[in-house]
Amino acid sequence: MTDKSKVVKELFENTALYLTYDYNLQIRKETVEAFTTGLHFTHVLDIPSGTGAMSIPLLNRAEKLSLIDISANMLSIAKKNIPEENTFKTEIINADFFTLNLKENSYDLIICLGLLAHVNSPKQLLHKLSSLLKPGGMLIIQNTDSSHFYSHLIRLYLGAKNLIHKQTYKLNKVPADFIEKTLQQNNLELVKCYRYNQSFLGFSNLFSNEKKYKLTRSFFGDAVSPKHQIFGSDYTYLFKKKL
Ligand SMILES: C[S@@+](CC[C@H](N)C(=O)[O-])C[C@H]1O[C@@H](n2cnc3c(N)ncnc32)[C@H](O)[C@@H]1O
Incomplete structure (x- = not known):
């Protein structure tokens, strides 16, 4: 395990910290649903x-689901969330994704939400995901565009906050055009994208999760009927691997 993986694991073993952002998790889940409506899958990988939360709802439309996470505590919640009648088609792997030797060209849907910000090499991640996908397979991947004006605002805000409370954990800065170009070079084509903002800057504590969900939806719409997309720094992409 690399130093970065150790720090990330420690961070996400504290599941409560992450799971309080539940309006954001709800938006991610609904975006995955919207991108996959009516489709049936042979083997889904959620990494x-x-x-x-994003992939278990797909179990009724998938023959097999693999859940991979470096956090044992996240996976123990996942285990409880799997309906008993579907456990036989679910595989749970507690490991660092980069240490796993998974079979290339073997998944027809890969869901990768919330990982790019935490890895040693975003480029290595994009290569690995592309190679695991079957030709014709779909990749749903999320990234916060570091070059977007809202990301600059967030960095200013966090920089000011950091003067008071020192924060040591740093997220990767990945621009949207890097994702799009790298995946295109890996033989994937962009099909759809839904954008919104994950942060309410300094106003987060003023709103409940329910209110944040409603505000986000009323401004940005949803993945079926998106609105004001240019203002959204958080991208959820749907790419397809060429045949
Ligand atoms: C921001 S959460 C996203 C979880 C989920 N996809 C979602 O959207 O709610 C990031 C997750 O990545 C996991 N993680 C980070 N680095 C990893 C790695 N190298 N291999 C496997 N899991 C990793 C963490 O344990 C954590 O559960």
């Missing part, structure tokens, strides 16, 4: 699965 990193967290509690499995």
Whole structure:
């Protein structure tokens, strides 16, 4: 395990910290639903699965689901979330994704939400995901565009906050055009994208999760009927691997 993986594991073993952002998890889950409506899958890979909230709802439309996460605590919640009648088609792997030797060209849907910000090399992640996907397979991947004006605002805000409370954990800064170009070079084509903002800057504590969900939806719409997309720094992409 690399130093970065150890720090990330420690961070996400504290599941409560992450799971308080539940309006954001709800938006992610609904975006995955919207991107996959009516489709049936042979083998779905959810990396990193967290509690499995994004992929477990797909179990009725999938023959097999693999959940991978470096956090044992996230996976123990995921295990409880799997309906008993579907456990036989679910595989749970507690490991660092980069140490796993998974079979290339073997998944027809890969869901990768919330990982790019935490890895040693975003480029290595994009290569690995592309190679695991079957030709014709779909990749749903999330990234916060570091070059977007809202990301600059967030960095200013966090920089000011940091003067008071020193924060040591740093997220990767990944621009949207890096994701799009790298995946295109890996033989994937962009099909759809839904954008919104994950942060309410300094106003987060003023609103409940329910209110944040409603505000986000009323401004940005949803993945089926998106609005004001240019203002959204958080991208959830749907890519397809060329045949
Ligand atoms: C921001 S959460 C996202 C979880 C889920 N996909 C979601 O959208 O709610 C990031 C997750 O990545 C996991 N993670 C980070 N680095 C990893 C790695 N190298 N291998 C496997 N899991 C990793 C963490 O344990 C954590 O559960």
